Amino acid sequence: MAGLSTPQQLDHPTTLAAAVLTDDNRIIVIVIAVVALAALVVAGVLVRQVLAAGEGTDKMKEIAAAVQEGANAYLARQMRTLGVFAVVVFFLLMLLPADDWNQRAGRSVFFLIGAGFSAATGYIGMWLAVRSNVRVAAAAREATPAEGEPEKDLITVSHKAMKIAFRTGGVVGMFTVGLGLLGASCVVLVYAADAPKVLEGFGLGAALIAMFMRVGGGIFTKAADVGADLVGKVEKGIPEDDPRNAATIADNVGDNVGDCAGMAADLFESYAVTLVAALILGKAAFGDSGLAFPLIVPAIGVLTAMIGIFAVAPRRSDRSGMSAINRGFFISAVISLVLVAVAVFVYLPAKYSDLDGVTDAAIRAKDGDPRILAVIAVAIGILLAAVIQQLTGYFTETTRRPVRDIGKTSLTGPATVVLAGISLGLESAVYTALLIGLGVYGAFLLGGTSIMLALFAVALAGTGLLTTVGVIVAMDTFGPVSDNAQGIAEMSGDVEGAGAQVLTNLDAVGNTTKAITKGIAIATAVLAASALFGSYRDAITTNVADVGEKLTGAGAPLTLSMDISQPNNLVGLIAGAAVVFLFSGLAISAVSRSAGAVVYEVRRQFREHPGIMDYTEKPEYGRVVDICTKDALRELATPGLLAVMAPIFIGFTLGVGALGSYLAGAIGAGTLMAVFLANSGGAWDNAKKLVEDGNYGGKGSEAHAATVIGDTVGDPFKDTAGPAINPLLKVMNLVSLLIAPAVIKFSYGADKNLGVRITIAVLSFLVIVVSVYISKRRGITMGDDEEDGEQTAKSPDPAVVS
Numbered sequence: 052m053a054g055l056s057t058p059q060q061l062d063h064p065t066t067l068a069a070a071v072l073t074d075d076n077r078i079i080v081i082v083i084a085v086v087a088l089a090a091l092v093v094a095g096v097l098v099r100q101v102l103a104a105g106e107g108t109d110k111m112k113e114i115a116a117a118v119q120e121g122a123n124a125y126l127a128r129q130m131r132t133l134g135v136f137a138v139v140v141f142f143l144l145m146l147l148p149a150d151d152w153n154q155r156a157g158r159s160v161f162f163l164i165g166a167g168f169s170a171a172t173g174y175i176g177m178w179l180a181v182r183s184n185v186r187v188a189a190a191a192r193e194a195t196p197a198e199g200e201p202e203k204d205l206i207t208v209s210h211k212a213m214k215i216a217f218r219t220g221g222v223v224g225m226f227t228v229g230l231g232l233l234g235a236s237c238v239v240l241v242y243a244a245d246a247p248k249v250l251e252g253f254g255l256g257a258a259l260i261a262m263f264m265r266v267g268g269g270i271f272t273k274a275a276d277v278g279a280d281l282v283g284k285v286e287k288g289i290p291e292d293d294p295r296n297a298a299t300i301a302d303n304v305g306d307n308v309g310d311c312a313g314m315a316a317d318l319f320e321s322y323a324v325t326l327v328a329a330l331i332l333g334k335a336a337f338g339d340s341g342l343a344f345p346l347i348v349p350a351i352g353v354l355t356a357m358i359g360i361f362a363v364a365p366r367r368s369d370r371s372g373m374s375a376i377n378r379g380f381f382i383s384a385v386i387s388l389v390l391v392a393v394a395v396f397v398y399l400p401a402k403y404s405d406l407d408g409v410t411d412a413a414i415r416a417k418d419g420d421p422r423i424l425a426v427i428a429v430a431i432g433i434l435l436a437a438v439i440q441q442l443t444g445y446f447t448e449t450t451r452r453p454v455r456d457i458g459k460t461s462l463t464g465p466a467t468v469v470l471a472g473i474s475l476g477l478e479s480a481v482y483t484a485l486l487i488g489l490g491v492y493g494a495f496l497l498g499g500t501s502i503m504l505a506l507f508a509v510a511l512a513g514t515g516l517l518t519t520v521g522v523i524v525a526m527d528t529f530g531p532v533s534d535n536a537q538g539i540a541e542m543s544g545d546v547e548g549a550g551a552q553v554l555t556n557l558d559a560v561g562n563t564t565k566a567i568t569k570g571i572a573i574a575t576a577v578l579a580a581s582a583l584f585g586s587y588r589d590a591i592t593t594n595v596a597d598v599g600e601k602l603t604g605a606g607a608p609l610t611l612s613m614d615i616s617q618p619n620n621l622v623g624l625i626a627g628a629a630v631v632f633l634f635s636g637l638a639i640s641a642v643s644r645s646a647g648a649v650v651y652e653v654r655r656q657f658r659e660h661p662g663i664m665d666y667t668e669k670p671e672y673g674r675v676v677d678i679c680t681k682d683a684l685r686e687l688a689t690p691g692l693l694a695v696m697a698p699i700f701i702g703f704t705l706g707v708g709a710l711g712s713y714l715a716g717a718i719g720a721g722t723l724m725a726v727f728l729a730n731s732g733g734a735w736d737n738a739k740k741l742v743e744d745g746n747y748g749g750k751g752s753e754a755h756a757a758t759v760i761g762d763t764v765g766d767p768f769k770d771t772a773g774p775a776i777n778p779l780l781k782v783m784n785l786v787s788l789l790i791a792p793a794v795i796k797f798s799y800g801a802d803k804n805l806g807v808r809i810t811i812a813v814l815s816f817l818v819i820v821v822s823v824y825i826s827k828r829r830g831i832t833m834g835d836d837e838e839d840g841e842q843t844a845k846s847p848d849p850a851v852v853s
Contacts, residue, residue, distance in 0.1 A: 071408060072243035076343040079398075083343075083350040084236035090229030090353045090521075097222045097360075098179060104215050107189030110543040114300075115185035118535065121304035121676045122181050125271060125683070126174055126312060132684055133263050136691075137166045140259065144252055148792040154245055158252035161238055165256030165323055168230040172319040173264050173312035176223040176528055180311040183219035184303075184535035187212045187557070191540065194549040209553045210365040213372050216532040216557065220525030221360035223315045228353045228521045231257075231322035232346065239330070239342060246342065247331035247586075254327035255785045257320035261313075262694060262778035266638055267687040268313035269771030271679045272305025273642045276770075277763045278649025278675070284759045287657065287664075288751060292541035295663050297656045297670035298649050301679050303538045309770055310531035310565065314572070317777055318524050321575040322349070322517055324781045328582030329510040335589060336507035337421070338408025340399060347398065348429055348514040351390045356521020359383025363525075372560040373448070376529070380440065380522050384433050387518035395425045413501040424497045428508040432515025432578065435490040436523070436571050439483060443570035446479040447733035448563050449741050453479075457738040457761070461747050461754035468738065468761035476731030476768075483570060483726040487577050506585030513578035519571070527568035530561035559740050566733030569774055573725045576777035580718045583784035587714065590791045591707050613711040623701055623709030627716025627783075630697045631724050634690050634779055635772040637826060641686035642767035644829060648678050689826040690775065692818055694782045700815040702787065702794045703808045710787050710794070717783055725776040732769020735761040 072080070106112050141159045149155040190212035194203050234253055239246040279298035283289050292299050326345060333341025363379035365372060400406060403417045446453050453475050460467040494512040498505025537554040540546035546554065615621045652675055662668030702710040739758040741747070748754040797804045 071339055072239065072342050073339050073407075076339060077240065079343045080236050080239050080346060083346045084233060084240070086350045086353050087229045087233035087236060090225045090232070090357070093357055094222045094225035094229065097218050097225065101179065101183050101186065101215055101219050101222065104186040105189045106185050107192055108543065108545045110545055111185050111188060111539055114539050114542050115181065117300050117672065118184070118303045118307070118539075119181040121300060122177050122307045124676075125304065125308050125680045126177060128680060128684060129264070129267055129308075130170060130174075133166075133170070133260060136263075137163060137256070137260070140255075144255075144789070147789055148796055149248065150245070154242075154248050157238075157242055157245075157249040160252075161234070161249050162252035162256040164234060165253035165320075166260045167256075168234055169257040169260040169316045169319050169323075170264070172223070172226050172230055173261075173316035175226050176315035177307045177312040179219050179222050180307050180528060180532050180535070183215060183532050185539050187216045187532060187536035188540040188543075188546055188554065190215055191536065191550045191553040191557075192546045194553050195547055195551075203549070205549055205553065206367055208550075209372075209556065212536070212553060213365055213375070213557060213560075214363075216529050216536070216561075217363050217376070217525055218360065219532050220528030221521075223311070223528045224356055224360065224521035224524035227315060227319045227322060227524045228349065228356060228517075231319055231326065232349055232353060234323065235326040235330070236346060239346065244334065244342065247327070247334055250327040250330055251785060251789055254320070254324040255782070255789065257316075257323040258778050258781045258785055259691070259695075261316040261320035262775060262782055263687050263691050264316045265313040265775040265778055266690050266771070267683045268305070268309035269638065269767070269775060270641050270645055270686050271683040272302070272309030273766040273771050274645030274649055274679050274682060275301035275305045275675065276766050277642065277646035278653060280759050280763050281646070281650055282653040282657070285756055286654075290541060290750075292538040294542040294544075295666070295670060297653045297663075297672055298675045299538065299542060300672035301649070301675040303535050304676060305679065306531040306535050306538075311528050314527045314568065314774065315524060317774060318520055318527070318572055318575070320778055320781065321572065321579055322520055324785065325510070325513040325517055325575065325579040325582065327785075328579060328586050329507070329514050331586040331589065332503065332507040332510045332582060335411065336409070336414060336501075336504045337399075338406045340406060341408075341507070344398060344425070345510070345514055347394050348391055348511070349517045349520075351394060352387055352518030353521065355383045355387040355390065355518060358386060359522040360525055372557060373444075373563060376526055376560070376564060377440075380519065380526070381437065383522050384437055384519055387515075388430055388433050391429045391515070391518070392426050395422045395429075399425060411501070411503060414504055417499060417501060417504065419499075424504070424508055425511060428494050428497055428511035429515035429518075431490050431494050432512035433518060435487065435512070435574055436516050436519045438486060439570045439574050440567050442479070442483060442486065443567045443730065443733075444563060446475060446730050447566035447737055449559055449737045454734050454737045454741065457734055458741040458747050458758070461738065461742055461757040461761075464753075465757040465760040468735070468757045469764055472731045472735045472738070472761055472765060475734050476727040479730040480723045480726040483573070483730075484722045487574050487722060490574075491578065491581050503585075503589070506582065506588070509578065509585065510582035513575065513582050516571070516575050516578060520575070523568050523571050526564040530565035530568075533557040533561035555744070559737065562733060562737050562740065566729060566769070569729040569733070569769065570726065572774065572777050573722065573729065576725070576780050577718060577722050580714070580721075580780040580784050583781065583788060584711070584714055584718065587711060587784065587788045587791060590788055591711070591795070612708045613715070614708075615712060617708065619705040619709045620712040623705055623712035624716040626697070626701055627713035627718075628720035629716075630693065630783075631717055631720040631776060631779070633823075634693055635724055635728065635776065637690050637693070637823070638772040638775055639767045641682070641826070642771050645679060645682035645686065646763075648682060649675055652678055685829075686826070689822045690779075692822045694779050695786055696815040696818045698783050698787045699790055700812055700819065702790055703797075703812040703815070706798070707791055707794050710791070714784055714787055717780060721776045721780045725773050728768040728773030728776075732765030732773065735765035736769070738762075
């Protein structure tokens with residue numbers, strides 16, 4: 052079989068690790084589960100604080116209710132669609148090899164639990180965000196005094212509004228870390244040493260649902276946003292959230308189902324998948340301790356996230372809201388590092404030979420102190436999060452030179468704005484990717500001559516980064532909540548003057564926090580994917596050893612080879628990189644088609660109902676929401692099928708070595724592509740804010756129109772394709788990890804069956820080709836037809852365009 056060679060053996064088979072869940076470790080895991088439950092209790096406290104705030108005027112409540120209705124309707128339809136898919140995967144997992152039926156059943160059951168937790172995290176984020184946005188707007192409204200009242204203290208008002216928005220994010224952060232840690236703890240308590248195998252299902256469920264929510268929500272939000280901007284801002288010259296624009300409600304709905312629900316599910320699955328990899332590798336590298344220590348680190352992160360969220364309390368001396376948010380983040384990170392160091396020296400032994408349950412001779416014979424390895428590895432993850440936060444902020448904040456340079460190019464037209472944004476994204480991707488690469492390599496070096504120990508160090512770096520996830524999710528949710536608050540304020544017309552400026556400032560901070568969290572989410576994805584890559588190698592080594600034992604009766608003459616001088620492995624490497632490009636192209640193309648449909652619909656309403664412009668007629672907001680919902684649910688299938696079927700095709704066609712190379716290519720290309728898309732989009736968005744704040748000509752100028760066009764290009768970059776690459780990498784890694792035993796089983800030994808391999812490869816290839824073909828054949832919804840309310844066009848109708 053391609054990808055397996057003889058006669059050397061890479062490492063001692065790691066399945067010989069005899070790790071068990073000791074009574075002491077069981078108690079520790081129970082305490083960790085209690086900490087996870089405490090996070091959910093804190094989330095409940097924060098919910099009450101947020102909902103206790105005032106909701107403003109009746110008009111503001113009415114608009115907020117429309118956004119709530121649209122968001123609930125979309126997510127309900129999305130969950131029904133994904134529910135069918137989850138049931139199918141549940142039974143497919145039963146067919147994959149496992150040590151026994153107990154593992155198979157547990158893997159499938161926890162797949163559903165992981166999917167349910169991921170969906171719940173996203174839904175809760177959306178549910179509270181659509182209730183918080185009107186409260187933030189109402190708090191900002193207090194900045195504008197009524198007639199006869201004295202001037203209000205703007206700083207106090209701004210701080211109140213910001214606190215509501217950030218604590219909304221805190222709820223989502225607490226649910227993310229609480230449910231992730233609770234799920235992993237329960238699996239360890241129930242399955243003990245078999246937990247890593249069962250957790251593969253838990254991680255896949257979380258990753259699949261997150262990817263679908265990211266893609267579907269991203270298509271919805273950016274179709275509405277792009278359509279609203281192109282017609283409203285560029286063609287009609289009306290403000291972004293003007294109530295006369297039929298796409299405004301859909302745009303606000305999209306912020307919640309895309310940014311809140313999508314990112315919450317995304318970071319939840321990063322949390323879950325990193326724990327999966329850490330426990331798989333920890334069992335082999337640290338034995339008994341490896342079944343508990345990877346949970347101790349994120350448990351400390353839960354406690355410090357609580358501190359960090361409450362530490363985000365703006366001060367009068369702060370330059371902007373970012374100062375308070377940065378303070379909370381760094382307080383949380385520093386305390387995490389100190390507490391982890393204490394836990395390491397209390398829990399782990401001082402010698403590798405004292406690690407119980409480890410039978411790998413290379414690890415037991417290693418000199419040095421495992422506690423030093425653990426502290427440095429976790430510190431690398433925490434430091435990586437902090438540096439990426441600063442690097443991303445440099446490339447996307449309105450006060451920094453890169454964004455201001457894009458703002459200057461608006462004076463020469465949209466083409467130069469687009470070119471400047473692409474250039475910024477490409478350059479920033481290099482620095483971020485190198486930084487992440489250095490972090491992974493630094494952790495890897497800690498393992499010395501033991502590959503397994505080195506890979507576990509990478510996984511520990513991932514858990515270190517997880518200690519910041521609670522605050523990171525809070526930062527991300529802050530963005531769409533502040534954006535929605537500004538939208539509700541503008542649509543209602545009840546927030547003016549100083550209050551409107553408070554919301555504008557919060558929105559600019561929110562754009563930066565969203566860009567920063569995307570950067571850190573990419574880092575978590577790469578660390579998780581790298582750790583899963585190590586888990587994949589472990590699975591291959593294990594199964595190769597088993598096959599070798601059966602074939603020869605002694606030893607294992609077969610080994611894994613990912614040497615790219617072998618043509619099949621080189622093809623796998625190129626295919627992995629290519630899938631990232633195809634996936635991104637499909638997501639952006641889907642936004643383009645759906646946004647086109649929104650443009651046609653908004654233009655139609657302005658043309659057929661001229662009274663909209665003078666407020667004598669009301670736009671049909673629901674029609675745009677319906678278009679975005681239908682298109683998002685229709686378009687999310689193709690990228691999802693590509694993510695699942697591509698590794699299956701490569702594995703059963705070219706072998707496990709080529710599949711490993713495929714994953715390497717995907718991780719490399721995915722890292723660069725995700726950062727490029729996220730930073731370009733964030734920079735274009737904030738360049739538009741610069742102009743709207745009165746720079747380079749201000750609102751209504753040609754420079755403004757140029758930055759709006761740049762922003763519409765960046766929207767699907769930063770909010771659809773870019774962040775969807777994160778779960779894509781982990782889905783492909785987990786699918787590869789799950790199918791690897793089957794690939795080997797049908798390639799060697801008594802169960803060798805070329806026909807089965809060919810059949811699976813052909814079927815997976817056909818699914819990819821047919822789904823991509825159907826996606827590319829779709830047109831743009833332009834109007835009604837008698838059958839289903841949709842009419843598809845291959846080219847624009849001149850009557851509609853005019």
